[in-house]
């Protein structure tokens with residue numbers, strides 16, 4: 001550990017200090033376990049050398065397990081938003097007709113990205129707080145012949161709703177069998193069951209700061225066979241996000257860019273811990289904690305925002321307590337109790353707050369956060 005400046009003088013006073021720890025109850029970034037944090041300080045290595053190749057091989061194999069796919073899963077530097085762009089530029093050409101199923105802010109943003117790239121976007125919106133209705137989706141899709149793609153958010157982080165992906169996939173496949181199905185699984189994958197191959201999904205992507213017990217900075221994405229075929233005719237310009245270019249490089253266990261080596265170390269450690277816990281056990285842990293969070297919130301006397309039939313097991317949205325200003329409440333929790341909840345987004349700002357319960361989370365973490373909230377409401 002270097003504690004000196006380059007001229008040899010002590011650097012202690014000059015160095016910025018780590019922020020004080022908090023009970024971070026955001027739906028990302030999420031707390032990082034000690035072993036994962038420690039891996040972030042390991043020494044740099046050659047990202048084209050044998051040690052890094054071994055990490056790529058291990059991480060890829062473990063990601064395949066969690067994506068539940070036999071396809072290649074590629075890792076790019078970037079946040080979840082990169083998944084929207086990477087999937088669109090690899091599969092489509094300007095003017096291609098696509099539909100975006102939107103149940104909240106992140107669905108809206110998927111549509112925005114598709115629009116930005118000149119696709120011909122039809123939105124299929126649902127009320128925020130509700131899941132997409134597969135029958136309505138099928139009906140709307142039937143009125144849109146020639147669709148090239150359908151985009152869907154698995155878990156809508158802004159509202160705390162998980163779409164019924166098996167039912168939606170079935171609806172999409174029956175109404176628009178030629179359309180590629182692109183799934184934003186940024187805040188669900190690794191926490192909620194999402195069997196990519198069994199559902200026949202074409203693209204699935206996620207981000208390291210959500211269910212993966214890692215810092216932000218990596219986007220993981222898999223393409224199924226139909227998506228790989230579509231890359232051949234897709235005309236949108238692409239370079240950094242070019243899936244085939246990256247795939248060729250990763251086939252040699254080398255990234256096509258200078259890898260953020262520390263983040264790869266951390267993902268490698270986190271995935272190893274997740275394999276040790278077991279995929280189904282992780283799903284069960286999230287289901288139990290989601291259930292606990294919803295029950296406790298109601299016991300405190302607060303009202304849940306999401307349709308209970310589709311409540312998310314990674315994030316819970318809660319209406320602001322009646323007669324209380326939300327902003328000062330969240331501020332007091334943050335500054336005095338060191339509990340950090342997320343606010344509402346877009347038109348829900350000031351109306352709801354959100355409790356993140358994904359990744360490295362155990363029931364006592366949620367209990368402590370909700371105890372603090374309860375004390376403030378008394």
Ligand SMILES: Cc1ncc(COP(=O)(O)O)c(C=O)c1O
Nearest residue numbers: 079080081106157184186187207
């Ligand atoms: C469902 C979903 N999609 C996409 C994103 C965008 O990810 P990022 O903020 O990492 O770019 C988020 C972030 O919260 C998300 O929850």
